[in-house]
Amino acid sequence: MTTANLNPERATEAVEGRRTFISWITAGALVLSAGLMGIFNLIFLRPRVTYGPPSKFRVGKPDGYSSGAEVVFPAARVVVRRRGDEFAAISLVCTHLGCVVNPTDSGFDCPCHGSKYDSAGNVVAGPAPKRLSWYRIAQAPNGELEVDKRKEVDSGTYLEVKA
Amino acid sequence: MLEDKPTYERFPIRPGKTYGLMCVVPTATEATKIETEKQVHAWPAALTRELALFVLTLVILSVVALLFNAPLEEPASRLHPPNPAKAPWYFLGLQEMVAYSAFWGGIGIPGLLVLLALAAPYLERKPGGEGVWFHSSRSAANWVFLGIVGTLLVLTAIGTFFRGENWAFVVPW
Amino acid sequence: MSMDKVQIPWTDSDGKPGFWGALHSLPRRVYHSVFRSRPIPANDLERSQAVAANFFFHLHSAKVQERTLRFKTTLGLGLLSLYTFVILVVTGILLMFYYVPTPVEAYDRMLDLRGAVFFGTFLRNLHRWSAHAMVGLVFLHLMRVFLTGAHKAPREFNWMVGIVLFLLTLLLSFTGYLLPWDQLAFWAIVVGTSIASYAPVVGDELRYVLLGGDSVGAEALLRFYVLHVAVLPVVLTTLIGLHFWRIRKDGGLAKPREK
Structure with missing residues (x-):
């Protein structure tokens, strides 16, 4: 028994089987814990809170916009548009690679890879794969307009505000 | 191999050690009779060349660093994308x-x-052409x-x- | 083969060191406690020892084929890549003493490096140009290896390590690109990380983890900084060690077959 303990070559078949079994269990446990460790570390790297600008923000009272006005909010990268009594918020982030598009007479142009959008945010030219996002705009209790960048709406969705 | 006799104390000199670098032979090994390739001692042939190359690298890069300033543009602003925006x-x-x-x-x-x-x-x-530039x-x-x-x-x-x-x-x- | 009796220098003729003898031999003892060979080796055996017994030199074999030393064989590109990396590590560590990875501070620190820190401009320039040089040299080295057929068996694994080293070089350069927090840096990273989000399935998640949020901001700067100064250099250095070790284990540089 003692020799078998020290020298695997002298192990009996029964001992050998047991050894193999224990080796496999040990190896499995090690691989499993290493894998779990790796996955936990990956989850650790994914932030649960972000420190960036908030996704909901207020853009002032409807009176502040003249009819037909397009007001750019650079920090939020959103343009707020008024048509008659209707309001909409359109993203200024190019859907291609995240550059900020510039409003032009015909719509929006991306300075990075030459994508062009019409005034509704639909792709006219360039590599952009989809239209600019439209965000939900709502009226807060105090009458101010509030844009929520978490909530996308169909293009052409306007909020009607009774004067 | 008279030349290869150690001329100063190296350590550890351990008589019990059964392997070690005892001498350097310039000819074919007795056991294989395979002619060795033309070899030179790494010291000093390789090491001096490597040092020279390092000095050369450092000098050239230093001259470049003295002559040309690394670019530094305006502070980052998410409001004003440069046009065109280019990667490295x-x-x-x-x-x-x-x-x-x-x-x-x-x-x-x-x-x-x-x-x-x-x-x-x-x-x-398919083997062949190793170590030769543009082998046919x-x-x-x-x-x-x-x-x-x-x-x-x-x-x-x-x-x-x-x-x-x-x-x-x-x-x- | 019997060794000649070597007189140990700090002994008198009886083999007993006197006080002055011991003092006289102290520098020598200290030297030999550190180095195991003479500064200038006198014969072939000592030349071999000088390489084999030195931690830094023992990457080399004691003797090298004359062919590998010829400039035409490698154009020195692998070594040049290593040297630019060494310069980058040294200058990079020095720059770290002044750099602060926050959007508020980073750009000001760049201006300080340029204006207020002695030697700052030079070190930043050297770091920047060496980084560009390294990307180019590593790629040229890759080309050299392929065009001389040095990637073929038995060196397949080392070739793959080399490809990974090339990608790591690009990543290191890319993560460093953001750190000055100027317009060039910011928008290059906005574009670059957006490319990552096009990866199938994991794309958006990858970008989110890389940036620590939805857009390039303080979190992204911190993450790129940690990657640039800690994670990637450690991985790169380790793989460089593996790369060099494999050169020897694979039989040195690829050599032409005998006719």
Whole structure:
């Protein structure tokens, strides 16, 4: 028994089987814990809170916009548009690679890879794969307009505000 | 091997040690009779060359660093994207491809190229041509390789020099 | 083969060191406690020892083929890549003493490096140009290896390590690109990380983890900084060690077959 303990070559078949079994269990446990460790570390790297600008923000009272006005909010990268009594918020982030598009007479142009959008945010030219996002705009209790960048709406969705 | 007798105390001198560097023989080994290649001592032949190359590298880069300042533009502002916004030069080939298709230019083709590069020695299995520049038996592989490199260089050059505002094609002169 | 009796220098003729004898031999003892070979080796055996017994030199074999030393064989590109990396590590560590990875501070620190820190401009320039040089040299080295057929068996694995080293070089350069927090840096990273989001399935998640949020901001700067100064250099250095070790284990540089 003692020799078998020290020298695997002298192990009996029964001992050998047991050894193999224990080796496999040990190896499995090690691989499993290493894998779990790796996955936990990956989850650790994914932030649960972000420190960036908030996704909901207020853009002032409807009176502040003249009819037909397009007001750019650079920090939020959103343009707020008024048509008659209707309001909409359109993203200024190019859907291609995240550059900020510039409003032009015909719509929006991306300075990075030459994508062009019409005034509704639909792709006219360039590599952009989809239209600019439209965000939900709502009226807060105090009458101010509030844009929520978490909530996308169909293009052409306007909020009607009774004067 | 009179020359190889140690002339000063080295340590550890351990008589019990059964292996070690005892002497250096310049001729074919007795056991194999295989003629050794022309060899030189790493000290000083290799080491002095390496030192010289390092000094040369440092001098050239220092001169460049003294003559040319590293670029520093305006502070970062998410409100004012530069037009055109360009990646570092070595990614401009990628950016040029990205301008055609974001997935294929940025992920698909580069990913395939990396996989192809990793697989190259397993694809090119026929032995021969090692250690020789442009060996004739490997011309097909070399042409494919140079073709890919050339394409990347052309794309990089286009992205670097021929792209202006809104990524429109411009002629630099 | 019997060794000649070597007189140990700090002994008198009886083999007993006197006080002055011991003092006289002290520098020698200290030297030999550190180095196991003479500063200038006198014969072939000592030349071999000088390489084999030195931690830094023992990457080399004691003797090298004359062919590998010829400039035409490698154009020195692998070594040049290593040297630019060494310069980058040294200058990079020095720059770290002044750099602060926050959007508020980073750009000001760049201006300080340029204006207020002695030697700052030079070190930043050297770091920047060496980084560009390294990307180019590593790629040229890759080309050299392929065009001389040095990637073929038995060196397949080392070739793959080399490809990974090239990608790591690009990543290092890319993560460093953001750190000055100027317009060039910011928008290059906005574009570059957006490319990552096009990766199938994991794309958006990858970009989110890389940036620590939805857009390039303080979190992204911190993450790129940690990657640039800690994670990637450690991985790169380790793989460089593996790369060099494999050169020897694979039989040195690829050599032409005998006719």
